[in-house]
Each structure stands twice: as structure tokens, then as C-alpha cells.
Amino acid sequence: MFQFGGVNILNEKIREKITSENLFKIFNRFIIPYLSHNERDFMLGLQKYCLEVVEPKIDPTRDVYYLFPILGEAGYMQRLYPYQDFKPFGMRYELILAMCLSIIDPELDLARVVSGVLAMNPLYSHGKSDREHKALDDLMAGRKIGCICITERERGSDAVNMQTQAIECEDGSGDVYFEGEKVFTTNGPVADYFITYGVTDEKNPRGTMYQVLLERGFKGLETKRLGILSVPRVHIGQTLFKHIRVPKNNIIGFAGEGYTNLFKGLVAERTTIIGSSLGISWLSAITGLIYADLRKQFNKRLLEFQAVSFPIAKMLVDVMAATDLGFQAATEFEKIARYPEKIDMVKYNAGFSSGTKYLASNLAHRISYEMQQLVGGVGYTDNLRIDKALEVSKIQEIIGGSRNIQILLVTQTIKSILKLIE
Secondary structure, eight states: OOSSOOOOOSSSHHHOOOOHHHHHHHHHHHHHOOOOHHHHHHHHHHHHHHIIIIGGGGGSSSOGGHHHHHHHHTOOOOOOOEEEEEBOHHHHHHHOOOHHHHHHOHHHHHHHIIIIIIIIHHHHOOOOSSHHHHHHHHHTEEEEEEEOOOOBBTBSSOOSSSSOOOEOOOOSOOOEEEEEEEEEEEEEGGGSSSEEEESSTTTHHHHHHEEEOOOEEEETEEEEEEOOTOOOOSOOOEEEEEEEOOOOGGEEEEHHOOOOHHHHHHHHHHHHHHHHHHHHHHHHHHHHHHHHHHOTTTTEEGGSSSSHHHHHHHHHHHHHHHHHHHHHHHHHHHHHOTTOOOOHHHHHHHHHHHHHHHHHEEEEHHHHHHHHHHHOOGSSSSTHHHHHHHHHHHHHHHHSSSSHHHHHHHHHHHHHHHHHOO
16 A cells, blocks of 8 residues: 555554455455446456556656556556457446546546546547547557546536637638636646637527647647645646637537537546545445454454444445445446437436436545544544545545536436426
8 A cells, every 4th residue: 555655653463454455355345246247357357457557556756647558558548438459348347447446546546537538538429530539549548648628717617608719710721719718627737638618609608619629739728737735646727728729620529519519428427437436435434444343442443332333334335325326327328328319318317427426426525534533543644545535535526517516407307307297
């Protein structure tokens, strides 16, 4: 288990037991009943790679991005879509990937999801040009870093009514200019590729929104890092567009298509975040469970005290239920992908994924916080991963839409269901 460099005050016997290998052993006992035979084999192979290849290379004093090629060479930058000969794939496998990587290193998985899924998904689903296909291959291989630029300084929850301008060139080239600013761009300060949105008419964003692929090196593209204390190894920043000329081959969605593409991608985004959040919950819950089983006070193991054992049992029940719901959300995503014409199903799935994302990300924060209280002061140090899990859970709860936005979307789905009896 990696540390940031602080003094080690953990009991030696406890430290020897709280390893990633043991975390996976306990995790597997809980998770395998949810899995098919193929999913089980995929998970065990992934865990072996994490333990033997990824974890030994983790340096907590470095940013996470040097690990991307290591994930990419084994097809672990994403498993939502097919890439080369890496099989199997699908949202359920992506969920397993996110959970296992979050147990090993939650900051790494946060950055991976943004580059390997959020930035990749529009290119896979809507990319047509050779330039877009090249970017897609770079992201899937982990050779390059991707990000997605939606949030603006004055447009957070109100993302549709964005102020970033897409100005159509009048020379007949089909190119567009981009002017504006995005903020809270995860991976942005170090990204090579930027999936970006802008509108030609602020009064008609739905009908005029463009979705484009910007590249590091484009004249007028500038990035700066924000001070996000929770995830020091992940760069989150401000992205500036100063009259950037975007070639036609880098336009993923033309006027109006950008809006449709944006919202089609949100369910994939939220469902993947569910997996990351579940991994954080399992990381904190199992770490605390092992610690409480070995730590003694008053000549008794902590687990012998109901004040400790009961809360841990409740946490495990909660994360088991949330995991079941998460896999159901993944199954529904795959079902919708096969029947995109079923509009009612698509809308319901959007609400379902939002509700599950709300539950899973909130649970990750709650379990990590409560487990700190149960294990005591050492839970706030780098001797355990609980504090890191807590900090990353804060980010997981806000990305993809804050928890109140998720509840708003669930409410809208409920209202649409009530129309059935009008």
C-alpha cells in the first residue's frame, strides 16, 4: 500500500493485512454473486494486472497520468466499447473496471474515467473524420489525455445556456471559431484533446450548439490549473478559447447536433461514475472492516463492540444494495443502447442513472466519513486509504452533475410517469 511520506504509526500486524490483495479477496466474496462467469473471469484478470503491474508503479508524489499507457496497453483505459482485440466489453465491464481501479487508486480512476470514457464516448459515438478517429485511438491506448469542457464560470447547473461562442466562418470552409471559457475541466491543464461545446446563438442554444474536438497546440487555446485540494494528483482547470479556428474535420456535431450529442453522453458518464463511487465505498468499508477486526482496545477487538460492528454491518448492507442497483443501471444502459428508438425507455433510463449516481456517490462520501470516525485518528493519515477515498468522493459527488441536480432529474422522471394516469 502506497503512502505520501508521513510517519507510519499503524500496528505492524494490521499493516500486513490491509493490502490491496486482501481488499480484493474480501471484495470478491461480496461481489461475485452479482457476476456472470465471464464477468468474474474479467474481474480476476483485471485485479491480477492491478496488483502485479499497476500498483507497484504508483508513486503518490506524482500526477496519475504516467499510468495511463500502462492501463492502455492492457485495454483498461475503458471497457465500455470495443478496442483492438480486448474483450469483453460493455457497461457492466466498465463498472467492474471502475470499482477495481478505485480500490487500488481512486485518483487514478477519476482521471481515467474522464479521459477514457467521457472524452472518448463522443468520438466513438459520433466521430467521422480521420482526425477524430486518431484522437479516439490515442485516448483508448492511454497515449494521450482527454477532457470534456462543459461547465463555465457563470453556467454550472444551467449548462445548456452556455456563453461560449461558436462563430461560423464565412469563407465556405465549414470551419468555426471558438471564443469563451470553461472551468472545472478535469485533466484540462495537461490534456491533449478537448471535447468542447459552444453555441452560435445564446438565445437558441439547443438549436445552435456545436460539439468540437480541440487539440493541444491549437492557436488560442490556453489552460490553467485550479487549486482543487482534494485531488492533488489530478489536474482540474480553466480552459480558455481565444478565437480558436476549428477545422471542419474536428467538428463532431454541427449546429444543433452538439446539444443532442451532449445529452446522449450524460447517461454513460453518470453510469461510469457510479462504478467509481462504488469502488470508493468498498475501499473504505473493507479497509475499516479489516482494521476493526485486528485493532484492540480494552483488550478486545473493535468488532466485538456493537458500537463498531453494527455501523460497519449497516455500511456493508448499504454498499451491497447500491452495487446491485449499479449493475442494474449498467444493464439498463446496455439495453437502451440496443433500442435507441424507444424514447420513453431512454428518458426513464436517464432518470434511473441519475438516481443511482446520486445514491452511489453520496454513499461513498458517507461511508468514508463514518469509517474515519470508527477507526479513529489513523483514518486521517496516509497509513490507510480512507482519507484519500473521502477526498475523491467529494469530487465524484459533484462531477456529472451535483447531487441536487441528480434529484431534480429524478423528479422530472417521476412527473413524466405520473402523466400515465392523467
